[in-house]
Amino acid sequence: xxxxxxxxxxxxxxxPDGVVHAVRGLSxxxxxxxxxxxxxxxxxxxxxxxxxxxGLTRGARVTGSAVFDGTELLGASxxxxxxxxxxxxxMIFQDPLSSLHPYYTxxxxxxxxxxxxxxxxxxxxxxxxxxxxxxxxxxxxxxxRVDDYPHQFSGGMRQRVMIAMAVALDPALLIADEPTxxxxxxxxxxVLEVMQQLQDRFGTAIVLITHDLGVVAEMADEVxxxxxxxxxxxxxxxxxxxxxHHPYSEGLLRSLPSRGEPGSxxxxxxxxxxxxxxxxxxxxxRPRCPHAFADCHDQxxxxxxxxxxxxxxxxxxxxxxxxxxxxxxxxAARELQEAP
Amino acid sequence: xxxxLLRRVLQGVVVLWLITMAVxxxxxxxxxxxxxxLAGRQASPETIALISHRLGLxxxxxxxxxxxxxxxxxxDLGYDYYHQVPVTTIMGAAxxxxxxxxxxxxxxxxxxxxxxxxxxxxxxxxxxxxxxxVFSLFFYSMPSFLLGLVxxxxxYYQLTLHGLAVLxxxxxxxxxxxxxxWLQHLLLPWFTLALVxxxxxxxxxxxxxxxxxxxxxxxxxxxxxxxxRRVVVRHALRSALTPVVTQFGIDVAGLLGGAIVTExxxxxxxxxxxxxxxxxxQDLPVIIGIVLFASTAVVVANIAVDAVYAVxxxxxxxx
Numbered sequence: 151x152x153x154x155x156x157x158x159x160x161x162x163x164x165x166p167d168g169v170v171h172a173v174r175g176l177s178x179x180x181x182x183x184x185x186x187x188x189x190x191x192x193x194x195x196x197x198x199x200x201x202x203x204x205g206l207t208r209g210a211r212v213t214g215s216a217v218f219d220g221t222e223l224l225g226a227s228x229x230x231x232x233x234x235x236x237x238x239x240x241m242i243f244q245d246p247l248s249s250l251h252p253y254y255t256x257x258x259x260x261x262x263x264x265x266x267x268x269x270x271x272x273x274x275x276x277x278x279x280x281x282x283x284x285x286x287x288x289x290x291x292x293x294x295r296v297d298d299y300p301h302q303f304s305g306g307m308r309q310r311v312m313i314a315m316a317v318a319l320d321p322a323l324l325i326a327d328e329p330t331x332x333x334x335x336x337x338x339x340x341v342l343e344v345m346q347q348l349q350d351r352f353g354t355a356i357v358l359i360t361h362d363l364g365v366v367a368e369m370a371d372e373v374x375x376x377x378x379x380x381x382x383x384x385x386x387x388x389x390x391x392x393x394x395h396h397p398y399s400e401g402l403l404r405s406l407p408s409r410g411e412p413g414s415x416x417x418x419x420x421x422x423x424x425x426x427x428x429x430x431x432x433x434x435x436r437p438r439c440p441h442a443f444a445d446c447h448d449q450x451x452x453x454x455x456x457x458x459x460x461x462x463x464x465x466x467x468x469x470x471x472x473x474x475x476x477x478x479x480x481x482a483a484r485e486l487q488e489a490p
Numbered sequence: 491x492x493x494x495l496l497r498r499v500l501q502g503v504v505v506l507w508l509i510t511m512a513v514x515x516x517x518x519x520x521x522x523x524x525x526x527x528l529a530g531r532q533a534s535p536e537t538i539a540l541i542s543h544r545l546g547l548x549x550x551x552x553x554x555x556x557x558x559x560x561x562x563x564x565x566d567l568g569y570d571y572y573h574q575v576p577v578t579t580i581m582g583a584a585x586x587x588x589x590x591x592x593x594x595x596x597x598x599x600x601x602x603x604x605x606x607x608x609x610x611x612x613x614x615x616x617x618x619x620x621x622x623x624v625f626s627l628f629f630y631s632m633p634s635f636l637l638g639l640v641x642x643x644x645x646y647y648q649l650t651l652h653g654l655a656v657l658x659x660x661x662x663x664x665x666x667x668x669x670x671x672w673l674q675h676l677l678l679p680w681f682t683l684a685l686v687x688x689x690x691x692x693x694x695x696x697x698x699x700x701x702x703x704x705x706x707x708x709x710x711x712x713x714x715x716x717x718x719r720r721v722v723v724r725h726a727l728r729s730a731l732t733p734v735v736t737q738f739g740i741d742v743a744g745l746l747g748g749a750i751v752t753e754x755x756x757x758x759x760x761x762x763x764x765x766x767x768x769x770x771x772q773d774l775p776v777i778i779g780i781v782l783f784a785s786t787a788v789v790v791a792n793i794a795v796d797a798v799y800a801v802x803x804x805x806x807x808x809x
Contacts, residue, residue, distance in 0.1 A: 315714070
């Protein structure tokens with residue numbers, strides 16, 4: 151049994167303009183100690199989906215199921231969710247400056263996490279542990295910096311603070327919501343490395359939400375490609391990069407800039423994602439898809455395609471497509487080769 | 491930070507200096523016979539000449555101004571000819587009344603306003619939120635003289651009619667004369683002042699809390715699994731209070747210069763009532779004294795607000 155099993159997750163919001171269908175029937179598994187990357191454009195529902203699982207989306211209509219380590223989280227009591235949040239599922243977010251409270255020292259914020267779940271820990275003990283954690287995530291002179299405020303750290307160091315806080319109680323799952331998007335490219339790699347080291351050391355499973363395929367190539371074991379609130383393709387990393395089945399995944403891989411061919415034009419995915427206020431019937435990618443045909447007016451289910459049994463795609467194109475075309479977009483191949 | 495506060499203090503000094511010039515210009519250079527006005531209508535020519543000389547009115551204007559500022563700096567605000575006492579003595583008697591009124595009311599309006607604002611913000615557009623909004627706007631739109639009179643009618647007049655003479659009709663009893671009577675005399679004035687003020691604080695806290703509750707760090711706090719109460723109070727309210735502190739400084743300072751209407755309705759001999767009486771009697775030195783005190787209070791309160799910012803927000807402390 152997987153650590154986290156999400157089945158047919160639907161999330162809807164009532165807005166003045168109508169009902170927004172942010173997530174529409176999403177299913178995925180996260181295995182213990184592995185990394186699942188959730189990829190998609192802005193507004194594809196990737197953040198909403200993961201925040202809903204931990205009960206952080208307020209005022210939403212949620213259906214489906216999310217079983218974490220044997221506990222159903224959707225519809226669980228606030229008490230149950232609070233016991234899971236922080237202690238069993240740690241979370242880090244996109245912008246570490248706005249995600250840390252500007253008025254409290256980083257040590258206080260890490261210590262609060264520890265004491266929130268174990269009142270027997272004294273303030274002094276929690277502060278001591280906070281310093282150890284800051285040192286663990288690679289903050290130099292952690293013992294002294296524990297009393298500094300977030301604005302006294304650089305972007306990368308702030309994200310390390312967030313990571314230290316998220317892993318303070320050795321959670322089984324770490325949800326990282328675009329952890330490197332707000333950071334400099336040089337710092338991105340360092341932050342990813344810290345996460346990977348922690349995973350190797352403590353066996354933490356990671357759900358990594360990103361729109362950066364470079365990050366996916368570096369970190370992921372499995373990948374979910376999301377579009378308009380749905381999973382378009384679910385595949386092991388190499389399978390996705392070498393044999394993408396869904397035309398949307400293919401488009402994403404093609405749109406990567408290629409350093410090998412100077413002067414070559416970027417290949418964008420034409421068109422824009424559909425409005426989630428009134429999502430189209432059938433395959434949501436149909437209006438932008440170069441291969442669209444009559445069948446696409448019915449929503450294709452996620453079904454096994456290609457060689458690996460873990461490779462699922464929600465597309466009516468022949469299953470053999472991914473393996474037979476065999477063509478790897480050059481930039482995608484490069485990203486993979488550069489990954490460790 | 492020290493340099494920042496020092497600069498604010500210097501700015502305050504400049505503001506006060508400009509105010510002394512304005513006050514001086516208004517009352518001493520105005521085209522009326524100051525000595526005659528100061529002495530009152532029934533004064534003899536000898537008194538007028540004496541006052542004229544004592545005020546230095548036979549001196550050039552710049553010298554008069556310098557004398558005025560010099561004496562003010564030494565705590566001498568002139569002499570009240572109606573009551574034959576220094577202005578500072580009159581103000582010294584009135585200040586504790588106003589301070590008791592304003593500070594007591596401040597506790598009520600901040601407590602009420604911030605609590606209601608938080609309750610509104612945690613459940614926006616709920617029944618609680620809407621009822622509290624109606625409650626706030628009801629008192630906000632009510633003039634304080636009316637509210638004061640209504641409170642007096644029900645809680646003094648009607649109660650006394652029914653044999654429950656708990657609250658007095660007005661007047662002041664100093665704290666030194668007993669806590670009980672002090673409270674008795676101030677209870678209605680406090681609520682008159684506080685209910686009107688609380689509305690502002692409810693709306694301010696609500697808006698500020700709604701902003702802060704949408705911040706990323708509040709989401710982080712929730713992701714830690716701490717109680718919602720702690721999220722609201724320790725994480726959200728802590729930040730949301732900053733604009734409230736600003737408003738509080740301005741309000742308290744403004745009211746210390748005289749909660750004129752409330753003092754008038756409840757016959758409290760505070761600075762506001764003293765100022766009104768002085769204006770009616772053309773008692774210029776008293777007016778000048780109160781104006782100077784009121785403006786000093788505003789300047790000092792603004793600097794105090796800046797200092798409190800530094801305590802609240804570590805980002806201010808270091809720059």
